Amino acid sequence: MIVPIVAAAAAAAGTLAWGAYDPTSPLFGRVLGRGSKRERVLYLTFDDGPRPSVTARILATLARERVPAAFFLVGAAVRLHPEMARRVAAAGHEIGNHTRSHRKLHRLGPSAVRAELTGGHKDIVEITGQIPRAFRAPHGYRNPFVTRVANKLRYRTIGWTYGVWDSDRPPAEEIRRRVRAKLKPGAIILLHDGDGYDPAGTTERGDRSNTAAALPGIIADARAAGYEFRSLGDLLR
Numbered sequence: 001m002i003v004p005i006v007a008a009a010a011a012a013a014g015t016l017a018w019g020a021y022d023p024t025s026p027l028f029g030r031v032l033g034r035g036s037k038r039e040r041v042l043y044l045t046f047d048d049g050p051r052p053s054v055t056a057r058i059l060a061t062l063a064r065e066r067v068p069a070a071f072f073l074v075g076a077a078v079r080l081h082p083e084m085a086r087r088v089a090a091a092g093h094e095i096g097n098h099t100r101s102h103r104k105l106h107r108l109g110p111s112a113v114r115a116e117l118t119g120g121h122k123d124i125v126e127i128t129g130q131i132p133r134a135f136r137a138p139h140g141y142r143n144p145f146v147t148r149v150a151n152k153l154r155y156r157t158i159g160w161t162y163g164v165w166d167s168d169r170p171p172a173e174e175i176r177r178r179v180r181a182k183l184k185p186g187a188i189i190l191l192h193d194g195d196g197y198d199p200a201g202t203t204e205r206g207d208r209s210n211t212a213a214a215l216p217g218i219i220a221d222a223r224a225a226g227y228e229f230r231s232l233g234d235l236l237r
């Protein structure tokens with residue numbers, strides 16, 4: 001009987017891994033990972049900022065193209081770059097909470113999870129004056145406490161439909177190509193304007209200039225394919 005027990009344990013571990021690592025798995029609570037599949041609409045989201053040199057370029061493109069986006073800010077980066085955080089908010093984009101210090105929440109207990117969320121919330125509210133209602137876990141990693149704590153704090157937990165590994169810093173044309181290849185109705189697209197482990201924004205590894213450079217082409221491709229960009233805030237109401 002050893003084999004079936006091992007198999008059952010492996011299956012259970014697999015299920016728990018699915019809950020912990022899949023950004024939209026419902027196992028550990030409801031997560032919004034996609035908008036309506038019936039409309040040719042897209043939702044751009046940028047994680048891990050602000051990183052002034054990159055965020056400013058992204059804001060300029062979004063303003064020029066009149067495209068709304070959501071920015072899941074890291075509290076520590078907000079504290080270090082208050083002006084840029086205020087600019088993101090003033091531009092009318094959705095501000096989301098991406099925790100205070102980008103810790104991987106699936107290994108934390110409820111009080112540590114709560115501290116990360118309330119810390120990020122406080123940073124964002126104090127600096128930008130906006131009350132974030134969208135929460136995204138770093139890497140999408142969760143455990144049974146994460147969505148429960150987020151719900152108690154009146155947050156909607158947001159996942160994504162697809163990412164393109166832009167944080168590996170492939171060339172801008174490659175980032176653009178990957179986004180275009182996966183376009184689908186209602187997609188919440190994950191991109192990055194910073195590095196969650198480099199809130200000061202000083203390391204080359206955390207540079208997301210290629211993402212900023214890819215954005216005009218991403219918008220052009222999506223529009224050419226008949227898509228329009230909507231605010232993630234529309235899905236939170």
Ligand SMILES: [Zn+2]
Nearest residue numbers: 047048138196
């Ligand atoms: Zn992140």
